[in-house]
Amino acid sequence: MTRAILYGAAAPDAAQRARFEAFLKRRYGEDAELVFEKSPLYPNGFRLEVGAEIYDWSVEGRLRQLKDLFTQAPDVDGNIIPLLRETLQSWTPRAIAEETGSVRSVGDGIASIDGLPGAEYGEILLFEDGTRGMVQTLEKDSVGCILFGDDANIGEGSPVRRTGKRAGVGVGEHFLGRVVNALGDPVDGLGDIVESGYRPIETPAPSILDRQPVNRPLETGIIAIDSMFPIGRGQRELIIGDRQTGKTAIAIDTILNQRDKDVVCIYVAIGQKASSVARIVETLRAKDALDKCIVVTASAGESASLQYIAPYAGCAMGEYFMERGKDVLIVYDDLSKHAVAYRALSLLLGRSPGREAYPGDVFYLHSRLLERAAHLSDARGGGSMTALPIVETQAGDVSAYIPTNIISITDGQIFLESSLFFAGQRPAVNVGLSVSRVGGDAQTKAMKKAAGTLRLDLAQYREIEVFMQFASDLDEATRAQLAYGQGLMRLLRQPQYHPIARSEQVISLVAAMHRVMQDIPHDEIDGFRKAMLAWFRANAADLCAAIDHEGALSEEDKARIEALSSQFLQQYLARGREEA
Numbered sequence: 001m002t003r004a005i006l007y008g009a010a011a012p013d014a015a016q017r018a019r020f021e022a023f024l025k026r027r028y029g030e031d032a033e034l035v036f037e038k039s040p041l042y043p044n045g046f047r048l049e050v051g052a053e054i055y056d057w058s059v060e061g062r063l064r065q066l067k068d069l070f071t072q073a074p075d076v077d078g079n080i081i082p083l084l085r086e087t088l089q090s091w092t093p094r095a096i097a098e099e100t101g102s103v104r105s106v107g108d109g110i111a112s113i114d115g116l117p118g119a120e121y122g123e124i125l126l127f128e129d130g131t132r133g134m135v136q137t138l139e140k141d142s143v144g145c146i147l148f149g150d151d152a153n154i155g156e157g158s159p160v161r162r163t164g165k166r167a168g169v170g171v172g173e174h175f176l177g178r179v180v181n182a183l184g185d186p187v188d189g190l191g192d193i194v195e196s197g198y199r200p201i202e203t204p205a206p207s208i209l210d211r212q213p214v215n216r217p218l219e220t221g222i223i224a225i226d227s228m229f230p231i232g233r234g235q236r237e238l239i240i241g242d243r244q245t246g247k248t249a250i251a252i253d254t255i256l257n258q259r260d261k262d263v264v265c266i267y268v269a270i271g272q273k274a275s276s277v278a279r280i281v282e283t284l285r286a287k288d289a290l291d292k293c294i295v296v297t298a299s300a301g302e303s304a305s306l307q308y309i310a311p312y313a314g315c316a317m318g319e320y321f322m323e324r325g326k327d328v329l330i331v332y333d334d335l336s337k338h339a340v341a342y343r344a345l346s347l348l349l350g351r352s353p354g355r356e357a358y359p360g361d362v363f364y365l366h367s368r369l370l371e372r373a374a375h376l377s378d379a380r381g382g383g384s385m386t387a388l389p390i391v392e393t394q395a396g397d398v399s400a401y402i403p404t405n406i407i408s409i410t411d412g413q414i415f416l417e418s419s420l421f422f423a424g425q426r427p428a429v430n431v432g433l434s435v436s437r438v439g440g441d442a443q444t445k446a447m448k449k450a451a452g453t454l455r456l457d458l459a460q461y462r463e464i465e466v467f468m469q470f471a472s473d474l475d476e477a478t479r480a481q482l483a484y485g486q487g488l489m490r491l492l493r494q495p496q497y498h499p500i501a502r503s504e505q506v507i508s509l510v511a512a513m514h515r516v517m518q519d520i521p522h523d524e525i526d527g528f529r530k531a532m533l534a535w536f537r538a539n540a541a542d543l544c545a546a547i548d549h550e551g552a553l554s555e556e557d558k559a560r561i562e563a564l565s566s567q568f569l570q571q572y573l574a575r576g577r578e579e580a
Contacts, residue, residue, distance in 0.1 A: 004032050008046040024050070037178045038215040052115075053099050060104035086184045102126075103158040104142060106151050109303045110348045113160050122165045129153040133160075134167050137349045144349040147182060148306040151351030169313040171320035172196025176264070179281055184317075187280075187297065194312050199320060201312035205371035212412075217442045217551075218329065218386050220252060220497020224429045224492040227509055229414055232442025233327050233384040234375025238406055240398060241416030246427050247390045247431045249496045250414065251331040254279060254388065257290050257499035258329060264291045264321045266330040268314035268412040270307050271337030273447070283497065297567040300337075307341035315372050318385050322374075325381035330373070331457060334390035335366060338453045339402050356401045363389040370409050387437075390450045397431065412436040422439070426493060431458045444502065444551030449558060450509040454488065461485025490525045503535050503547040510558055531567050540564060 004024055006012065013019065024032035028050070029196065037476035039047075084541075101115030108284045111133060119125070125133045125145055131154060137144030147154075147474035169184035179188040186193050231237045239247045255265045267284075284290040286379055289544045295299050297311035311332050318328040332338070338361055345360040354360045366389075389410065391403050398407065398419060407413055412435045421428035440448050464482060471484040474482070491512050493501065508529055511517065520528050537544055543557060 004048060004050045004319050006034060006036045007042055008036070009038070009040060009043045011038070011101045012046075017296070019020070020048070021026045022374065039204055046098055048554050051227045058088050062115060085315065100159055100161045103145065103154060103156055103160060104543075105156065106147075106154045108348050109147045109151065109305050110143045110345070111147060111151065111154065111160075112159070114141065114147055116143045116160070116162060119162055120166075122166050124165050126162055127154050127159050128158050128164050136345065137351070138268075142443055145502040146308070146345055146349075147303070148309075149303055156511075166200045167309065168198050169193035169201070169316050170197070171199050171317050175294045177293065179277075182296065182298045182306040182313050186314060186383060190576050197320065199316040201309055201316045203316070203319065203372070205368065206374045206376060206380070208463050210377055210380050214375050214384075214438050215439065215441050216265070216375070216384070217444055217497045218254075218256040218327070219502060220250070221501070222253055222427060222468050222494060223500055223508065224427055225250070225414060225492070226443075226447060226502075226505060228431065228455045229400055229412065229434050229436040230439065230443035230447070231386065231388075231436060231516050232438045233386050234373060234440050235412075235436075235442065236370050236373045236387040236389065236410040236559060237436060238389050238391060238413040239405060239416070240393060240407075240413050241428070242393050243394055245416040245418055245421045246496075247416060248280070248333055249415075250427055251388050251390060252283065252495060253334060253499050255284065255293060255329065256497060258292065258354075259287070259289045261327075263292070263327045264327055265289070266314050266318050266328065267293060267295050268311050268330065268332050269295070269297045269299065270310050270332065270334060271298070272333065274301060280379075287497065288482075289310075297355070304341040304344045306501045307338065308345055311335070311338060312368055315369060315385075320371065322376065322383040322385045323381060325383045327383060328385040330385060330387050331388040332369075332387065333405060336390075336392040336402055353420070355442070357461050358401060363409075364404070366406055367409050368408075411438055423491060424493070426496070429492070431455060445501070446506045446547050446551050446553035447509075450506040450513070451555045452509075452513050453477065454509065454513065458485065458488055461488065484515065484518060486522055487520070487525060488512060490522050491517070491529065493526070501548060502551065503544040506547050506553060507533060507536055507544070507565070510561040512564060514562045516562075528572060531572065532565060535568050536561075 006020065020034055021032060024034065032050075033215070045121065046070070061523055067538070096545050099116055099118050101113045104112040104114045113125070116125070117137050119138065121138060123135045125135060127133065130149070131147060131149040133145040133147045137141055172193075174194045174196070178186055178193060180193070183185050211234075211245070212232040216233045218231050218233045218235070218425065219226050220231060225231070227238075239250055241247050251267070255267065258265055267280065269280070277295070277299060281295055282291065284293055296310055296314040296317070298307040314330055314332070318330045321328050327373065339358060342362060342365055343358050347353060347357070351359050369387060370387055373385045375384040376382055389406060391406055393400065393403055397403070398415065413433075415430045415433040416428045417430040419430070460481065461484070464478060465485070491508060511532065517525055517528060543560065547553060
């Protein structure tokens with residue numbers, strides 16, 4: 001039999017008791033034992049408790065209903081008085097059951113709560129002081145909750161109530177150009193953001209039928225990547241390497257390369273220093289790229305809970321644009337720290353640790369995030385979201401637990417090698433361990449034809465590079481191959497924050513593969529290339545424009561580039577002899 005406790009200032013009469021009992025039978029389907037307890041707290045109403053469900057018909061409870069009604073009302077521009085008048089005239093208090101629990105223990109951003117038998121995983125809970133939390137663990141008689149605020153005002157026995165809502169974040173066009181935290185609140189001091197909607201931070205990934213092949217390029221502006229490891233719109237390409245090897249630089253260069261393209265960029269900083277995030281924001285602003293960007297930050301000084309939800313919040317913001325037919329680029333910097341934050345939460349929640357103390361579901365943690373990157377079908381609008389997750393390795397160990405997990409989820413990886421970085425080869429892309437599983441399907445015809453055998457030539461160079469110390473004893477062909485390989489490696493060097501246009505990449509590669517730079521001293525290659533590209537823009541502007549806009553390269557165009565580059569070489573060498 002259901003037992004219900006009725007609190008009120010005066011005992012109900014026979015008619016009122018009969019109505020209560022009828023309500024309980026209708027609601028719970030059986031006869032109920034109604035127990036009255038006198039309480040001076042409810043002079044003009046009552047409070048009915050049935051297990052964990054509470055029907056608060058006091059003045060305070062009815063006012064809270066009215067407050068919630070206004071909170072959930074849609075935003076309106078202009079005069080709000082008519083909305084208030086209409087809402088007040090049409091409002092009728094309802095008997096709404098609120099499932100409540102009480103805090104068993106709290107600390108380190110984690111709360112254990114008694115009660116709440118109907119709570120769901122990922123649901124938002126509301127504490128007495130207004131702090132929000134999210135359900136992470138469901139046990140037989142308690143709930144584990146992560147907190148999105150300070151727990152200083154939450155103590156043992158504090159009441160907690162369900163909201164019935166899943167964790168979400170505001171979305172909309174007005175987020176572009178802004179810096180927000182993991183809850184979608186602005187942190188750049190530029191005022192509030194007008195939201196166009198509200199999206200759950202976790203949603204199912206698009207199904208197979210809702211996707212189409214990844215076949216449109218998303219160019220990074222980095223010649224080493226666009227030529228050998230092309231990235232397509234809707235792809236997931238991992239950037240992996242040791243600390244301080246240029247991983248973030250590649251991501252920021254890719255964002256800068258989208259300035260003149262219709263691509264929305266989202267940069268999610270997880271566990272980064274606040275000063276580093278501020279420096280990136282200033283770089284984007286100085287390069288006129290911030291207006292098309294959203295920066296979501298959960299810095300190292302913030303709680304593990306906010307670091308945990310930050311990438312999902314950024315992904316939800318990106319999905320808003322993707323589902324409206326736009327192309328989105330999202331960078332997760334980095335998922336190593338995201339896994340560490342989740343590990344901390346899991347251990348505090350009392351979950352059993354697995355390999356390297358990470359919980360067993362850490363693979364699912366990242367797969368359900370990265371699978372949301374997609375190229376939607378035309379029926380769904382044809383939008384796309386391209387993900388560039390970043391992972392930090394220890395001593396180049398790509399076979400460690402977290403790197404292995406994420407490599408198996410993504411469509412390829414760009415591996416940055418410390419030895420190349422310290423030798424001055426920047427970006428320090430390891431040609432042997434890097435790969436794009438989408439490949440030429442997401443590469444323009446011009447780039448595909450210009451790159452030719454570049455990767456094979458570099459692999460051959462790496463094989464014979466070990467013999468460089470014996471250069472004086474090598475035959476002429478081997479010395480020529482070494483010089484050619486060194487020239488290619490020098491060609492792939494690129495300064496930070498200077499993405500290269502498509503036409504400039506194609507012309508540089510065609511000239512290099514034609515061995516135009518074979519006899520140029522290695523320390524002069526950068527100057528030679530810069531001068532050659534300026535000469536092409538002045539003397540073959542039509543060819544540059546055609547490559548940039550059409551992405552095609554005919555055999556005639558390729559032959560023309562080879563001839564013009566050879567012609568420039570003769571002028572360059574003649575000018576050098578005259579200066580000498």
